[in-house]
Amino acid sequence: MDDKRDEVNVKDEANEEVSYSLNDDRRVKVLSPGALVVKRFFRNRLAVLGMIMLLVMFVFSFIGGLISPYGQDQQFYRYESQMKEFAGVVRNDDFRYTAADGQKFDSVLQAKFQLAYQKKENTFEYKDVTYEVTEEGTDFYSISSEGTMLAIAFKDIVNAEGEEIPFDLKFSALKACTNGETSFESGGASYTLDEDSNILEGDTVRGYISRFVVSPVENGVEISRTFKEELEASINAEEEEFVFVDEDGTEYSYEVTYDPTTMNWSVRQGKETYVYDSYAKPGKAHWLGTDTNGMDMLTRLMYGGRVSLIIGFIVVFIETLIGVILGGLAGYFGKWVDNLIMRIVDIFYCIPSLPLIIILGSAMDAMKVEPQTRMFYLMMILGFLGWPAITRLVRGQILSLREQEFMTATEACGIRVSRRIFKHLIPNVIPQLIVTCTMSLGSTIIMEATLSFLGIGVKFPFASWGNIITDVNDAYVMTHYWFVWIPAGICLLIAVLGFNFVGDGLRDAFDPKMKR
CATH class of the missing domain: 1.10.3720.10 (MetI-like)
Incomplete structure (x- = not known):
């Protein structure tokens, strides 16, 4: 009888429902929508x-x-050596004209002179006026009418050093230079021409004669005589590069390039320039x-x-x-x-x-x-x-x-x-x-x-x-x-x-x- 009672108690315990409290860790967790x-x-x-x-x-x-x-x-920024256009150079092989004081020599008369020069004639006429052409020296002519000089035609250019050179001095200097003379007089003063074609009045340099025309690219830039001489020497020696030290002692390198289509030279100046450090490659900095x-x-x-x-x-x-x-x-x-x-x-x-x-x-x-x-x-x-x-x-x-x-x-x-x-x-x-x-x-x-x-x-x-x-x-x-x-x-x-x-x-x- 005791054994049967024990079996019934076990069954009752087995069939008993298990209940959990709200703080019981074994309860089923329900998640919120979030x-x-x-x-x-x-x-x-x-x-x-x-x-x-x-x-x-x-x-x-x-x-x-x-x-x-x-x-x-x-x-x-970084310093970078850059070549920039500095100047243009032209070797003057065409006639240039300067009218005498108080005279006019317009483009029509210039064309008439060119025609007479090509035909090797000593005179030409325009509007019933006869003009005389006188060869004063190599590639140097004077044009006059009725004994009055009107203008001069020249290929060698007189460059002034300081004050502007008057017409009479320019005429006398060109005449002496084209005839190979070393001294001349003008306006009651004596002048000499040295080996570098400098026009000297005593010890004062009034100007110099050259066939090269140097024009700076930027306005307001003055090109010194020394630079022009070195540039001319470089062109005559057919050098593509030369180095020049300016008056401040700064050294610049220059590239000289000849353009056969325009028959001009291009001068580029190289100098250290403070520029943006553009497109620098990846590195530590x-x-x-x-x-x-x-x-x-x-x-x-x-x-x-x-x-x-x-x-x-x-x-x-x-x-x-x-x-x-x-x-x-x-x-x-x-x-x-x-x-x-x-x-x-x-x-x-x-x-x-x-x-x-x-x-x-x-x-x-x-x-x-x-x-x-x-x-x-x-x-x-x-x-x-x-x-x-x-x-x-x-x-x-x-x-x-x-x-x-x-x-x-x-x-x-x-x-x-x-x-x-x-x-x-x-x-x-x-x-x-x-x-x-x-x-x-x-x-x-x-x-x-x-x-x-x-x-x-x-x-x-x-x-x-x-x-x-x-x-x-x-x-x-x-x-x-x-x-x-x-x-x-x-x-x-x-x-x-x-x-x-x-x-x-x-x-x-x-x-x-x-x-x-």
């Missing part, structure tokens, strides 16, 4: 990868700029080199990411704000309010956004809007043109939600309309809004990069990933300086992919049936 969304999100490997990519971009852009030793508009303005590329990428991300977030915020307000009103009130707002949406959909932005960008260029103000306008324009899609999304969701029982309850409780829309309807649309806004961030960053690349977005000195890639307009830069544009392109790719992966993950997390 926790379920987070759990489903982190199960998505691509979404987690997107989060990591965005985290890296945010740390790189916002923290990297703070620890960078350089500023976004800090420029670096600049890990990603420098751009065309001599700015550190890594620092520009950091600040550029900051600008691109901020513009993306602000534009999406403006779109969401306008879209939620108008979509909420259209979906809740319906009727003529819905019809009016939807027609406005249709109008905005018909606006060609890119041509309009290009026109506005050109207008801001013409008005010379400051870069910071321009960036503000860019965000406002992009946000103002992008709200219709969010408006339609919010309207569609509210149209279905306003017929639910909880909305009937809010109406029965006498809750005011604004509270019904923004307290009870809009929060139920937030999951779809988060997904849409996350996906829009990537497209907004791409749009900003495209506009900046076209030169109508973010302007110098501010950096963005788009205007950094602007240098790719030059094929030489694209093929030889990869460090200027490839890193910016990689940053754009990572950021946009990150937002897209996160957007896909959020969509699947909020609505898991989408994956079925």
Whole structure:
């Protein structure tokens, strides 16, 4: 009998129901809707990868700029030896003319003289006036009429040293030079010609005679006699380079190039110039080199990411704000309010956004809007043109939600309309809004990069990933300086992919049936 009683007690204990208290660790855990969304999100490997990519971009852009030793508009320089056009040289083989004091010798008389010279005639006539041509020396002629000298024609040029040389002295000097004389008189004074064709009045150099004409490229530059002599000697010796030390003791190198088509010489001056350290290759000082303005590329990428991300977030915020307000009103009130707002949406959909932005960008260029103000306008324009899609999304969701029982309850409780829309309807649309806004961030960053690349977005000195890639307009830069544009392109790719992966993950997390 005792054995049977023991068996019954065991059965009763086995059939007894087990109960747990609310603080018992063995109870079944029930997750909240938010926790379920987070759990489903982190199960998505691509979404987690997107989060990591965005985290890296945010740390790189916002923290990297703070620890960078350089500023976004800090420029670096280097000394570089550059050859610049300095002067042009012509060997004078054509006749030049100087009229005597108080006389005229115009282009018609010059042409008549040339014709007589070619025919080797001693006279020519013009308007019933006879002109006599007298050979004063080699390639040196005087033209007179009725015993009065009108002008001289010459190929050797008299260059003044200081005061301008009068006509009589020029005539006497050229006559002596072309006849091989070493002394002459003019105006009651005696002059001599030395071996270098200097015109000396005693010990004073009044000028010199040469067939070379040296003309500086830049206005206001004076070329010394010593330089002209060394240049002439170099040309006569057919040398392509020579070195000259100026009066300050600075040494310059010069290149002399002859152009057979124009029969002129080009003189280029080489000197150390303080220039931008453009396109410096990656090294210890600049890990990603420098751009065309001599700015550190890594620092520009950091600040550029900051600008691109901020513009993306602000534009999406403006779109969401306008879209939620108008979509909420259209979906809740319906009727003529819905019809009016939807027609406005249709109008905005018909606006060609890119041509309009290009026109506005050109207008801001013409008005010379400051870069910071321009960036503000860019965000406002992009946000103002992008709200219709969010408006339609919010309207569609509210149209279905306003017929639910909880909305009937809010109406029965006498809750005011604004509270019904923004307290009870809009929060139920937030999951779809988060997904849409996350996906829009990537497209907004791409749009900003495209506009900046076209030169109508973010302007110098501010950096963005788009205007950094602007240098790719030059094929030489694209093929030889990869460090200027490839890193910016990689940053754009990572950021946009990150937002897209996160957007896909959020969509699947909020609505898991989408994956079925």
